[in-house]
Amino acid sequence: MSDFKQLEHTTYPTYEGYDLGLTYTSAGSLFKVWAPTAQQVHVALYDDAGVYDQEGIVQEHGGGREFLMSRDDRGVWSIALEGDWNGHYYMYRLEWADSTVHYVVDPYATAVSANGQRTVIIDLAQTNPDGWEEDMGPTLERATDAVIYELHVRDFSMDRHFNASEKDLSAVKGRFAAFTYSGLKDGAGNSIGLDHLLELGITHVHLLPVADFHTVNDLAELETEYNWGYDPQHYNVPEGSYSSNPADPEARIRELKQLVHSLHSAGIGVILDVVYNHTYSVEKGPFEPVVPGYYYRTDEQGQLTNGSGVGNEVATERPMVRKYIKDSLRYWAKEYHIDGFRFDLMGLMDTPTVEQLTQELRAEVRPDLLIYGEPWTGGESPQPLLTLKGTQRDKGFAVFNDNYRSAIKGDSDGTGSGFATGAWNQEEQVLKGTFGAIHDFTAHPSESINYVTAHDNLNLWDKIITVRGLREYCGFPQWEQGKPKDGRKAEQAVAEADPYREVDVTDLLEDETVRKSLLANGIVLTSQGIPFIHAGDELLRSKYGDHNSYRSADAVNAIRWANKARFRPVFDYYQGLIALRRSHPAFRMDHRELVEQHMEVLHSSGRVVAFALRHHANGDAWNHIVVIYNGSDTEQTLLLPAESDRWHVVVDAHGAGNEIRYEVAGHRVTVSRWSMMVLYDQEEPAQVSSSTEQDQDTGKVENGAEGSDKKMDQEIAKGETASFRTIELIYERADRQYSGWNVWVWGTGCRDGHVELHELEDGRAVARIQVALNVQRIGYIVRLNHWDAKDIEADRYIEIDPTRSVTQVLIHSGREEYLLLVNDNRAG
Template sequence: MSDFKQLEHTTYPTYEGDDLGLTYTPAGSLFKVWAPPAEQVRVVLYDDAGVYDQDGIVQEHDGGREFPMCCDNRGVWSAELEGDWNRYYYMYRLEWADGTVHYAADPYATAVSANGQRTAIIDLAHTNPDGWKEDTGPALERPTDAIIYELHVRDFSMAPHFNTGEKDFSDVQGRFAAFTYSGLKDTAGNSIGLDHLLELGITHIHLLPVADFHTVNDLAASETKYNWGYDPQHYNVPEGSYSSNPADPGTRIRELKQLVQSLHTAGMGVILDVVYNHTYSVEKGPFEPVVPGYYYRTDEQGQLSNGSGVGNEVATERPMVRKYIKDSLRYWAEEYHIDGFRFDLMGLIDTPTVVQLTQELRAEVRPDLLIYGEPWTGGESPQPLLTLKGTQRDKGFAVFNDNYRSAIKGDSDGTASGFATGAWDQEEQVLKGAFGAIHDFTSQPSESINYVTAHDNLNLWDKILTVRHLREYCGFPQWEKGKPRDGRTAEQAIAEADPYRELAKQDLLENETVRKSLLANGMVLTSQGIPFIHAGDELLRSKYGDHNSYRSADVVNAIRWENKARFRPVFDYYKGLIALRRSHPAFRMEERELVEQHMEVLQSSGHVVAFALRHHANGDAWNHIMVIYNGSDTEQTVLLPAESDRWHVVVDAHGAGNETRYEVAGQRVTVSRWSMMVLHDQEESAQVSCLMEQDQETGEAKHIREGTGGTSENKEA
């Protein structure tokens, strides 16, 4: 196929229809594939999934029933077959001008056999769980109302402590189905699993990629390889290894829908991590066998460019690639009721494509879809319209704020510190983040995803230990390619390490590492923008110093549910911060004008940042709210605004929430080292004010009442 790679792709016709792939009905099936350079295409039907070799691959696709396809002037080959072909499999047999023949799965596949070897024909209606038509995710009034929790499907349930209670849950561990069980508790009576997420109070679960990926063999259950899923194979099909029966194409679809339905029933939205910037393989990927040379960017020498850092990058700016991405997103949103999308290496997706997909999905599918991504690349790209920080201004989507991330914690994997981990020169950068980056790279705070750690790099606990030079003290191994360098197994190394060696249970909230971790995410949760938390931070999660655990063992990655009982005060602190944010719109201002009107800097020096949210900001019931971050190693005395002489403390070093912990009289307050404080001056609701608006038609004045009403639930301690 190398000769065809040199064809000028700009001469290819394009297709705007919405029926590429398979259209199934019991009366017949319509197959359509866009393949302009092919000389002949046939759809080949099979009774079964084929013969697998020891690696889980089907090497031969001969022997099926072949049906010729016709090509129209837009490069679309089609064939319509009468009868009910449900539960059959198919491939496309493409023949090129030089006589070369290649079998390819449908790039628009929505169901596949194990390991994605053949495309499956199924009736999607039969994959819907009971009540699916009524299923819907939580509505967002504004993007800043979201509190995002990033989670890997397998991590959620692989620890032994997930399998507690009277029932045996071993058959669902590491799978979609684990999200459908409620009522799970640890031996101390703490809620774990789904109920833990509900108790924590987050609004959206961001799932690391669940679309079918390449590197895990669905059929090798006893030798399951771990992966995050950033090695895409079939973009519109759920991953088989997360299914209870990957050999049945419909099971993985039904079980992912059940996961979504379960989270929706619990009041949480579902965000999918999508990877349209590259594919795991070019020759064995979903695109190259069908339209060689079209779907990938090349440099001036005609070689594959590598902006992803993994060998290729998808040419999102080309019409049919752009269409594919938009069609795929629409399919996930409509068929699976997905509430938002996070784009891996969004920087590599040209900005016009991101703008188009945002506008079209919001206008035609759901107006409150969350759309955000990483505004960077993994290498140099020839694409001139990279979606980097700043390109999102006023375009309706958000990007990760790595400026704020670095200001809070320092570098990602080393000993460099940030505001919350010891640096003394980050106050101004912290303020930029706290203001939703409106004085940095955003037009509105809703364009900034605020976070301190994610699945990449050291997680928060391990990062702070690294800054404090405690890795050796805790017994962390040196990691290389997912294994300890010294030859031990991951299990052995972790059994001999203790990331909590310095902790004394009775002094948990006095510990320096604990306090710095609470301060770091406390800053995220009380800043303007959209907060994002890495799963397990609320349990002081450690990956034992493994900064890139995408292929490491479960013993490294699994959420350790036993830590909830051990570190319950930390969980309660996170829960309280989240409840505070959800209860008070002052922390969730969506528009720049509101931030500039209501937010005022009070101090930005001496490793202290303090600001006020004034005058019932964003309709908040509290009049003046004061937020103080103390990143220093000594307690600090901070001046309070002169408007009030009595303040209610709702967050300090020892607890967080909506309830008044104690009151402060006068104009000064002392904030403990490595901690934060939130105070407010009035409990009563916002006063109702009257504005005059002239009715231009009648000339009569009419009154418009503004205010939120309601009363505070806080009580004096």
């Protein structure tokens, strides 16, 4: 090795340009690779992909046309070759001081041959599908508007029922192309495939890793190998086994873009699962042969550390590693129009890197990119700035809320129960989750990914079956490394099991396991935060008790489309809950202040949780909304808020949605066992969202008290009877300093939120608040700027005198009570 190899990595020069890798034009190609410790570097060009052995590996890379590259003072080797090299293959040949030679694929490769054996020169513009220039995913006003659906590319279409009578879809099963077919139906006329996702109502599909991974041979028969993809090889290239022709370097790129375009055309965004915390191999990976010893963390003895649990961890904190990750993400977002990223074991990444990539991607690519990840590691790491729960506060990205997951369902693979699966004393933990974890580890609900199950561990149905002690009754085998321990093939074990043995499909929504599954995800879909559901939960998906199916057979993993017809009421329930959430912003508050002002706990004991979303929360058309979760095995009767004596039920044990199922008169309601209920009292058109205050941060105009005053003055000038009353809130401070002080109001029936204070000549300030004629009481807080401080911590209320058109109240700073000023302004 060269003398550079003996230096500490902190002395290596760094490079800030955006042109590492290949820059292609038809007139010439520019190659750049950062390899500061290499003695000499050539680019080797080939006419073909090389000779593959029986394992799908190209062992020999000599014989190409080799061109010596030049090194600059930043450690970058480069060369520009004239002519059109489109369709050729290349490698870098690195030589060290001891004459060791490595042939390596470009770590910045964007196209590779089958199994990633050689880098390929292509014209990326030729891979764009028709309409790509206009392609764009759905935009989000707030992160909490998203409903995320986690899905594996292959699982989506490997079921034998994924077919069409007029088309033979066998060639696209398990591949990117399966997402481009619409109009597919099952025998009963139910939509499947892409149309199923559209019908369900989710906003984003989160794809398990689609970047080129190591453990599936692209050239093998499709049915022989399976993997989730958390073993990365080439970070900027789509996985070849998901393409129609892995030997065609352009096919995988074009077909992934077609997948994205198809989902975008359906109004669904695409989130990529990315794995920057480790590589499958070190010596044969994308980094070590280029800059030995730089890309991986080591201990004091120079040994690789294992925070990932798979043998290595990438040193994300080092400048050129951090740059590589940001460059890679920027490439995916721009070239493939990706709408968000989920980070595997994000806990292993240093927090400054995650914070920087969040800020830069939002500034440079699009401001509403979804960014979230797992705030844990797979083992001990020497990195002191791990991105664990709490480190995300006010940094713009979200983390999975495993506290909430465990509170709802219990442990991940065993018989331990949670609120929805029969446990006692989980009510307070559930409430923390319903509030978007703002009283746990978040600054705002938008930082919490709420979920109960994902690809890891037992899926939801199998977890409930396990808690209930029904595994043996359902015929689940014991699994080990993707195979039944008893020696049967997976296909046979699956065929001989029945996950739904105790289910009566004629009375589906009365079944205990069904109800507990609906309650678990119903909690997720009606909580503050970002909801995340695992693909197939809406079809009661089972993996036959396999808790870690990353390399199990398709018989275990494939989504069974026949279950849609069999369990249609379950699908309808999920669809209704998602429609409810997407229609009502009260469930999607994205700032702590909104949650604190509008959410109120009604009940929290006896395996029952209830809360209210009050005063047109977040600009919702519904005035007061009550949500009740009953995790007990008996029906429960609860008191409803006293403000109303008539409530409209939209969700109960037998259905969910926006439509009124029935009405409850009075102040009591009974909730069925293992179920949830959502009710509201009044519906009025929302005047202005109470989140308008936050809209200032996104450049939207706020209409404040000045607009209200102007409207009132106009009506008075015309001699018309006002359609509202007015409260003149007169605020007095001893220091006479009113700069930045304002009033936050709710329950007005006109316009909730921010109202400006205007200074008066007598050393006081006044806020004029419009109130609907039927309103009897409003709430208010006097605050400094955007919640920098409050005059009084507690919420305060003003009772409305219905005989007066204008009510004047005097508020002294620091005092809870107010004075009602007598004036001659009686109505009528």
